[in-house]
Amino acid sequence: MNFVKGYLIPRLLQYVIVTFLGLTAIFFLPRLLPVDPIKQQLGQSQTFGVYIPPEQQDEMMRILRQLYGLEGTLWEQYVNFWKRLFTGNFGPSFSRYPVPVVRVIAQALPWTIALLSFTTLLSWIVAVVVGGIVGYHRKSWMEALDVFVMVVRPIPYYIMALICLILFAYVFPIFPLSGGLGIGRTLKFDLETIFNVLKHAFLPALTLLIVGFSWQFQSMKLIVQGVKAEDHVWYAKTAGVEERRIVFSHVVRNAMLPMITQLGLQFGTIFGGALVTEMVFAYPGIGWILYDAIMKADYNLIMGIMCISLVATTTSILVLDFVYPLFDPRVRYR
Amino acid sequence: MEKLLEVKNLSKVFTVGTLLFRVKITAVDNVSFQVGKGEIFTLAGESGCGKTTTARMILGFEEPTAGEIIFEGKSVREWKKNRRDFLKRVQAVFQNPFESFNPLLTVDDIFFETVRNHKIRTKGAESYIDEILKIVGLSFEEIRGRYPSELSGGQLQRASIARALLSEPSLLIADEPVSMVDASLRMSIVNLFGELKQKMNLSVIYITHDLATAYYVSDKIAIMFKGNVVEMGPVEEVLTRSKHPYTRLLCESIPEPDPEKRWEREISIADTEYAEYLRTGCKFAGRCPEAQEICRTVVPPEISVDGVLVKCHIYGEKRG
Numbered sequence: 001m002n003f004v005k006g007y008l009i010p011r012l013l014q015y016v017i018v019t020f021l022g023l024t025a026i027f028f029l030p031r032l033l034p035v036d037p038i039k040q041q042l043g044q045s046q047t048f049g050v051y052i053p054p055e056q057q058d059e060m061m062r063i064l065r066q067l068y069g070l071e072g073t074l075w076e077q078y079v080n081f082w083k084r085l086f087t088g089n090f091g092p093s094f095s096r097y098p099v100p101v102v103r104v105i106a107q108a109l110p111w112t113i114a115l116l117s118f119t120t121l122l123s124w125i126v127a128v129v130v131g132g133i134v135g136y137h138r139k140s141w142m143e144a145l146d147v148f149v150m151v152v153r154p155i156p157y158y159i160m161a162l163i164c165l166i167l168f169a170y171v172f173p174i175f176p177l178s179g180g181l182g183i184g185r186t187l188k189f190d191l192e193t194i195f196n197v198l199k200h201a202f203l204p205a206l207t208l209l210i211v212g213f214s215w216q217f218q219s220m221k222l223i224v225q226g227v228k229a230e231d232h233v234w235y236a237k238t239a240g241v242e243e244r245r246i247v248f249s250h251v252v253r254n255a256m257l258p259m260i261t262q263l264g265l266q267f268g269t270i271f272g273g274a275l276v277t278e279m280v281f282a283y284p285g286i287g288w289i290l291y292d293a294i295m296k297a298d299y300n301l302i303m304g305i306m307c308i309s310l311v312a313t314t315t316s317i318l319v320l321d322f323v324y325p326l327f328d329p330r331v332r333y334r
Numbered sequence: 335m336e337k338l339l340e341v342k343n344l345s346k347v348f349t350v351g352t353l354l355f356r357v358k359i360t361a362v363d364n365v366s367f368q369v370g371k372g373e374i375f376t377l378a379g380e381s382g383c384g385k386t387t388t389a390r391m392i393l394g395f396e397e398p399t400a401g402e403i404i405f406e407g408k409s410v411r412e413w414k415k416n417r418r419d420f421l422k423r424v425q426a427v428f429q430n431p432f433e434s435f436n437p438l439l440t441v442d443d444i445f446f447e448t449v450r451n452h453k454i455r456t457k458g459a460e461s462y463i464d465e466i467l468k469i470v471g472l473s474f475e476e477i478r479g480r481y482p483s484e485l486s487g488g489q490l491q492r493a494s495i496a497r498a499l500l501s502e503p504s505l506l507i508a509d510e511p512v513s514m515v516d517a518s519l520r521m522s523i524v525n526l527f528g529e530l531k532q533k534m535n536l537s538v539i540y541i542t543h544d545l546a547t548a549y550y551v552s553d554k555i556a557i558m559f560k561g562n563v564v565e566m567g568p569v570e571e572v573l574t575r576s577k578h579p580y581t582r583l584l585c586e587s588i589p590e591p592d593p594e595k596r597w598e599r600e601i602s603i604a605d606t607e608y609a610e611y612l613r614t615g616c617k618f619a620g621r622c623p624e625a626q627e628i629c630r631t632v633v634p635p636e637i638s639v640d641g642v643l644v645k646c647h648i649y650g651e652k653r654g
Binding site for chain 2: 230231232234235236237238239240241242249250253254328329330
C-alpha cells in the first residue's frame, strides 16, 4: 500500500501533468511564431501566380482558419484543440487534402512501429547478452568483436546505410532499392506479400540493428566491467558463491538496470520515426511523413505527429517506471 | 609463535599504457613477511603502495608475477584446487561497506549463501548467524530482509566482518576496514579485531594508512612504500623509534587534535607517483630528507637493526 501511495500514484500524476504540459506547449509554440500561416499560404499561392479576387480573399481566409482550427480567441482555440484531441481528430492534412491527418498517420505508423520495435528489441537483447559476456570474460575473439564495434560506431549512419544499399541492392541486387512494398502491390495477408514486405524491410532493419547493437553493446560491456570490479563481487567470491551465480545475480543483474532504462527511453522515440533510415531507403514510415509535412508546411499533420510522439514518449517512461520495481528492489522497499 | 602465513619474495608487475607506449610498473616488489597464529599484522603505507595488491594476491584474486604465498603449510597455488576450503579459512573485509554488499540483494542473503556454500551448518543457520552477529554488536533482526541501502555504514561494516567470521576463518584480511567508517565507530571496529584475536585466536592482516589505529591494535607492522617493505618489525619499535626516513615522515604526519600545533616541516613532493615507481635506486629518494647520491642509483639492502628490518642505505653505511 505504501508502495502504491509513495511510488505508483506520484508517477501517474507526474505522467498526467507532463503530458498535459507537453501538449499545451505543442499548441502554443507555433502560435508564438510571428508568421500568420494563413496569410503565408495565401501569399505563397499569389507568388505562384494564383489570382485571388480581393472580395473573395476574406472568405478564403475564413475557410482556411476553420481548417487550421484557428477560429476565435486563443482560449477558444485551446479548448477546441483538446476537444479535437480527445476525439482523435487533428483535422485534414493540407498537402493531401482532404485526407484526415489521422488516416495519414495510421497509414505510416504501422510500418515504422514494425520496423523500429523489432530492431530496437532485437539489437538490445543481442547487445545485452553479448556485451555481458564480453564484459565479464576477456578472450581473444572478443577483442575482434570489440574492434569491429569500434570501427562501425564512428561511421555516420547515413553513410553506412548508403553503403549497404549500394552493396546489397545495386552491386549485388539481392534486395529492393526502395519502398516498403513492391510497386503495384497492395497489402494483402498472404505469404507472397509478407515475403515481399520482409524483403523490403531487410536492409533498413540490418542497418538499424548494426547501429543499435554497436552502441548498446559498448555500454553494456562497460557497465559490466564496472560492476565486476566492485567490492561486492569480490566479497561474494569469498563467500564461496559459484561463478555462474556471480555472473547472473551479482554482475549481469546489476548491470541490466541502466540498460532497461535505455530500452524504455528508446521505445518512446519509435513514434517519431527514423527519418534518415526512411529517407535513404524511401521507406514509408512516420519520419518520412513528418519530413514531408514540414517541407510542405502541413501544420495539422505536424501537430498530429508531434502529439502522438509526445504521448508515446511520456507513456513509455510511465511504463518504465511501473516495471522498474520488478528489477530494482530498492525502489520497491522505499 | 606458530606460523600461519608466509609470503616469500612476492612480486606483481602490471603493464600499463596503450599498445604503443607500454610501461611496466612493479606494484609489489620482492615482499616477504610472516604472520603467526593469533597475530595482528599491519600493512601500512600511502595509497598506491601495493598493500591492496598484496592482499588480493594472498586471497588468490590476483596471480603473483613471482614469489610464493604459503598458507598453513601449503602454497596458495595448491590451494587453488580446493578454493572453497581455502576461502573458508581465509576471509576478507573490504574498504567500502556500501560496496561490500550487492545493492540488489538483501544483506542476509549473503549470510545464508556463506553458510550454505561453506557447509557450516545444515540446521539452525539463523541462530548461528545471530550468534556471530552478536559478536560484532548486531542481531539478526537488524539485518533480516534489509537491503544495504537501509543500513548505516557502521552497521554494514560490522555486518561484513560478521559475515567473514561465519566460516570461522583462521586468517582475516581487512583492507582498510575503517577508512570509510565514522571516526566515532572506528575504534569499536579496531577493538573488535583485538577481541577476535583473543577469543578466536584469529590472525588479522590489517591494511591501513592510519598509523594511530595500527599502533593501537597490531603486534607487527610492515611499512610499505611503492611496492617495497621499507621497515618491518614489532609495532612498538617501528612506530616509536622509527628507523626509516619514510616511517618517520609518516609518524610526523599524524595530526594531533591540538590547534596550537603547526606543521614544522615542509614536505615536498618532488616526483609524480609515476616517476617514483620508475626510480632505479631507492624509490623514496625523491622525497627523502636524508637522500644521498647512492640512494638514487643503488637499491638499498634490507638490514636488521634492533630486531627491525629496514631497507635504507643509512644503516648500511654505519655497519661498514
